[in-house]
Amino acid sequence: MQRSRALLTAAVTSAALCLTVVPTAGAVSSSLLAPGSSAPADADAASGPIFRAVAGVGANGRSVNFSWRTTHTGAEIVRYAPVDRPTEVREAPAREADYGALAYLSKFAEVSDLEPGQTYTYQLGSEQGGWSAPESFTIDDGDGTWSFIAVTDVQIGVGGRVAEQAATWRRTAENATAADPDASLILSLGDQVEGWGDLIGPRGQYNAFFSAPQLRSVRTAAIQGNHETYATPIEAKHFQEHWNLPNELGDTSNYFFEQNNALFIALNSNRKDAAGLAEQAQFVRDTVAAHGAGKDWIIVANHFAFHSHGGRYTDDDIVAMREALSPVFSEVGVDLVLNGHDHMYNRSHLMNGLEPTVPDKPAEPGDVLEQREGDVLYLTLNTAVGGKFYDYQGNDGKDYPDMTLERSRELGLNQPTIAFWNQDRTPDYSLINVTPESINVRSLNAEDGSLVDDITLVHDGAADPANPSNL
The missing domain is CATH 3.60.21.10 (Metallo-dependent phosphatases)
Known part of the structure; x- marks a missing residue:
């Protein structure tokens, strides 16, 4: 289904968005900002491309299924790294999840084989369209308690x-x-x-x-x-x-x-x-x-x-x-x-x-x-x-x-x-x-x-x- 870029832009402009966006100029591919770091002052949460994001459960306790909405029609990814090793950045490609909604564009991505007990920081988006502000999640240590x-x-x-x-x-x-x-x-x-x-x-x-x-x-x-x-x-x-x-x-x-x-x-x-x-x-x-x-x-x-x-x-x-x-x-x-x-x-x-x-x-x-x-x-x-x-x-x-x-x-x-x-x-x-x-x-x-x-x-x-x- 071909979606209307005008519809997407209009819908997002009037929405209350959930993630601050780090503009392309402030993004680097070799490491991620620390969770809680301030985004550049000109980041605009009301008109940026990434919103309604969720770090969903994956197939098992060492995986995460991401989902987010975007106004960018090009390719996007999730990039993530252990917080104690921020230069060890890995990437996972996103795909469009199209079930027929016209007011926004949805992206899905999965990461797996994460380290038990490790905290990761991540961002969603792309160099071309901009990045979400850094977030973090922690993987359970994997025991039975x-x-x-x-x-x-x-x-x-x-x-x-x-x-x-x-x-x-x-x-x-x-x-x-x-x-x-x-x-x-x-x-x-x-x-x-x-x-x-x-x-x-x-x-x-x-x-x-x-x-x-x-x-x-x-x-x-x-x-x-x-x-x-x-x-x-x-x-x-x-x-x-x-x-x-x-x-x-x-x-x-x-x-x-x-x-x-x-x-x-x-x-x-x-x-x-x-x-x-x-x-x-x-x-x-x-x-x-x-x-x-x-x-x-x-x-x-x-x-x-x-x-x-x-x-x-x-x-x-x-x-x-x-x-x-x-x-x-x-x-x-x-x-x-x-x-x-x-x-x-x-x-x-x-x-x-x-x-x-x-x-x-x-x-x-x-x-x-x-x-x-x-x-x-x-x-x-x-x-x-x-x-x-x-x-x-x-x-x-x-x-x-x-x-x-x-x-x-x-x-x-x-x-x-x-x-x-x-x-x-x-x-x-x-x-x-x-x-x-x-x-x-x-x-x-x-x-x-x-x-x-x-x-x-x-x-x-x-x-x-x-x-x-x-x-």
């Missing part, structure tokens, strides 16, 4: 409050990475934007999402939510052009990546028809068969919530998804499923297929769950920004705006598969710590860091659930 951050439903643009929500998103991203400065990656569970196309200017939802600088310094993964398809499924082209997905199944947005001792499987759950669910089920089976051996943990990212009091538990499409995929997850050994979509926090019981294991005492933060063969834990996370929240819906089908966990238990309104829920109507993020024996998920209030839930999953026989100090 590490951490990552999970967020969902940033959904910038709800009610048209783009600037307000962008500020909240930047604050959430800053607070989360400050709480875990060693996080190996950020995982965003869908609905990065409200949708309705790629609006530009001050109402630009994608501009606002990519305004969080952490997306360029911590490798980031994202999955497609339903709002990435608003107003029509054609709008998914914007998701596809912004995310350079590793190991993608065709153009389905189903993909996987490996990180240390974990295998991540990311599903595009917008297709909940029989054919789409069958495709996802087979993708999970094939991926685990080919890449699951030797992994301590298998983690699935899926936007729609399997077990949630957010008002959709009995919807036909959610029931169909739950019935089609839950047995497959138990069959192949998935350990943890991370969901979003319902804008409230929910934790399932351990589920073997569709059957819950209900403990003798009520669930509470601090629980340690010992996993038997086929057991899967489902967590639905609350929105990271809070443009909207959903009321608690009981098993009677009624909404209860002021319901509490304690009262719902007293009234017997909780679904039999749901162990714990929270709706405090504040944005959240989750810190996930991984060891060979355990996964601990601490979900926190994004503003004040107060605890929402703390749950630890351990393999059968790895520890005594009554004695978490054994972990």
